[in-house]
Structure formats: structure tokens, C-alpha cells
Amino acid sequence: MSDESTSDESTQAIHGVIGLGAMGMGIARSLLDGGLPVIGCDLAADARVAFADAGGRVHSSPLALAEECSVILLVVVNAHQVETVLFGDEGRGGLAERLAPGSLVIQCATVAPAYAEALGERLDAMGLVLLDAPISGGAARAACGQLSVMASGRPEAFAMAEPALEAMAGTVHRLGDAPGAGSSVKLVNQHLAGVHIAAAAEAMALGIRMGIDPERLYEVITQSAGNSWMFENRVPHILEGDYTPLSAVDIFVKDLNLVHDTGRDLRLAMPVAASALQQFTAASGMGLGREDDAAVIKVYAATAGLDLPAANDTHLDREGEE
Structure with a gap:
């Protein structure tokens, strides 16, 4: 690897992909293929092994991503899982309170629009940025970086997300400047x-x-x-x-x-x-x-x-x- 490529990688945001299921695995691998530094996270050991075999780094706990990642992609099932990852459960803290101020959360799960709106406000109060970015297209399109992304958020959210969106999406629909419209x-x-x-x-x-x-x-x-x-x-x-x-x-x-x-x-x-x-x-x-x-x-x-x-x-x- 040349000194130039090493320098380029050192200036890129590290992307954490939480949820390495059919869609999340495709997204994580598309980010890797796009030359982005990626850490994958999933509770399932076989999913972590599969991503590691593809050349990615892995963690078993979302909290471990906070030390390295400034862009987090949540590719989980529902709002409950989003809530648990970001804010914890049973009195335990979540990822959001550990992320550095100014970090970006790209929320890809299908959730109620009202929840996405409220999530944006909560993260904003913590100094974090949300891109409400549900996805469509299936596992095959995720694997080849051709998803349709229905996104809304502040201009700075889109700017920070641009490298990830370019790698994972065939089409990015910009639907508004606040979370909720995408959902x-x-x-x-x-x-x-x-x-x-x-x-x-x-x-x-x-x-x-x-x-x-x-x-x-x-x-x-x-x-x-x-x-x-x-x-x-x-x-x-x-x-x-x-x-x-x-x-x-x-x-x-x-x-x-x-x-x-x-x-x-x-x-x-x-x-x-x-x-x-x-x-x-x-x-x-x-x-x-x-x-x-x-x-x-x-x-x-x-x-x-x-x-x-x-x-x-x-x-x-x-x-x-x-």
C-alpha cells in the first residue's frame, strides 16, 4: 500500500454498521468495496465471522464502536432495536451518549415517522446528527451497492453521509431537511x-x-x-x-x-x-x-x-x- 493511500484512509471517517443481516451485510461490504474504513457489529457470531472473512473489522458490542466511529449506520429491525442500541435498556447506557459530538447516525430501519422526528430532536440535543434513511431494494441490491435510500435530514447530515450513500445506493431520494420525511x-x-x-x-x-x-x-x-x-x-x-x-x-x-x-x-x-x-x-x-x-x-x-x-x-x- 502506498503512503498516499494510507494517508487517504487516515482522513476518512470510520463507519460502523450495526446489524449484519441480509441487508446490513450487503451494505457493510459495499462500503468496504467503496474503499471506506468499516467496522461491522452484530450479536450473531456467524455474521461477524462472515464480515471478517470479507476483510472487515468486527465488534460484538455497539458500544465498542463509539471509540473509533464517527458515522454509524443502524440496519436493525425496528424502533425498539434502534432505541436499545442508541440509548440502552434496563438502566444501561447506549451508544449515543458515548459518541463524539458531531457524529452522524444513519437510521435505516423502518420506523414510524413520528419516532424518526423525535429521534432527530433527541440526538440533536446530544450534539449528534441524524439522517433518517430507510432503505429498499432487497439483499441482492444491498450486496451490489444499488439500494434505494429514502432520506431526510439537515444538509450537514447529507454531506457527512455522502461517502456511505455513494457506496451503498443506486438512488438517493432527498426528501427534506428534517428527519421524518424519509420514514x-x-x-x-x-x-x-x-x-x-x-x-x-x-x-x-x-x-x-x-x-x-x-x-x-x-x-x-x-x-x-x-x-x-x-x-x-x-x-x-x-x-x-x-x-x-x-x-x-x-x-x-x-x-x-x-x-x-x-x-x-x-x-x-x-x-x-x-x-x-x-x-x-x-x-x-x-x-x-x-x-x-x-x-x-x-x-x-x-x-x-x-x-x-x-x-x-x-x-x-x-x-x-x-
Whole structure:
């Protein structure tokens, strides 16, 4: 390594990625591929080993990142995990109080817009900067640095986040100068994603019930006006009989509940989203919460006596979506 490259690295902010799941691992590796110094953090030892094998540094505790990182990316599941990482639980302090003043937190989880707004105010009072930056595009796009990022925050937040965003995103939507707008747009995306998955499952159940060959049905619909990104992406999981989770049923129980709660607060009735939520809740109640979200079709199989395609050894390329 030349002296020049060593000098360049020494002036770059060290990025800490908390959450090395399907999306977080892709983001962390994209940052590495972009030449950024990265430390990954996850409670799961196998995730830490995988990132270390890819050339990254790792810690098992988020608190350990505070000593080195000035940019933190939170790629966790929900607001509770965001809260625990940043502020601790059961009287124990969190990462936020240990970060150096002026550090940036890039919050990528799907959370309620009101929570994102309040989080920005809390971090600002602690001398920290928040970029509200939910992500979309799935594990495959995360792995190749082509995510869609729905971001809002102060101009200095975008400036500090620019190297990370350039490495991890194909498109960055700048949606406002305060946290909350990014999460609002992500909630609309999750409304549509959840409804489309539930609709795809119901449509496939209808076709199977009528005796249509599922493979042939998929071929026709993906070339017709009734197609959707979610139909095209999720139905292959059903055709393969493979419900290995890339995005789990319980993710949409969480996200569509956020949609429902936000609509209630706004006095906006959303019966279509409510219907989709009931189907995902039923699937979770059947014990399918940790299966791929396409497993919502098993609700129809259970209630209508459908025979779904069985698992086979021919797997298509699969790209999940959170």
C-alpha cells in the first residue's frame, strides 16, 4: 500500500454498521468495496465471522464502536432495536451518549415517522446528527451497492453521509431537511409492498384452486397488465416451495401495523392495507412468522385445502425486499 493511500484512509471517517443481516451485510461490504474504513457489529457470531472473512473489522458490542466511529449506520429491525442500541435498556447506557459530538447516525430501519422526528430532536440535543434513511431494494441490491435510500435530514447530515450513500445506493431520494420525511415515504412503500405480496398470494391461490398450472400462470401474469414487482419477485418462492426467509412474514406484520397506526392517527381509513395486515397476522399466528413473506399463501392453503408446489432442488435467483 502506498503512503498516499494510507494517508487517504487516515482522513476518512470510520463507519460502523450495526446489524449484519441480509441487508446490513450487503451494505457493510459495499462500503468496504467503496474503499471506506468499516467496522461491522452484530450479536450473531456467524455474521461477524462472515464480515471478517470479507476483510472487515468486527465488534460484538455497539458500544465498542463509539471509540473509533464517527458515522454509524443502524440496519436493525425496528424502533425498539434502534432505541436499545442508541440509548440502552434496563438502566444501561447506549451508544449515543458515548459518541463524539458531531457524529452522524444513519437510521435505516423502518420506523414510524413520528419516532424518526423525535429521534432527530433527541440526538440533536446530544450534539449528534441524524439522517433518517430507510432503505429498499432487497439483499441482492444491498450486496451490489444499488439500494434505494429514502432520506431526510439537515444538509450537514447529507454531506457527512455522502461517502456511505455513494457506496451503498443506486438512488438517493432527498426528501427534506428534517428527519421524518424519509420514514414517511418508506411507510408508503411498505403499504404497497405488503398489499402487493398479499394480493399476489391470493391471486395464485385463486389460480391453483381453479386448476391452472402454477408455472404457466406465473409465465402469463408476468407478461400481462396484472403483474407487479412483488408478484414477479415473490411467486417464484411459492413455485419452488422454498420459504427460506429473505424478508419474513413478521416484517410485514410489523410494517403494516405501522401503516395502520399512522392511518389511525391521521384519521385516514385504509381498508386494503388492513386486509393485507390480517392475512400476514394470520400467517404469523399459524407459526409462519419467520418464514419468507410469500408464505402468506399458506393461509389460503390451510383454509381452502390447496396443494401448494413442493420444495424442489431448482432454485431461481432470489432477491428479498424489506
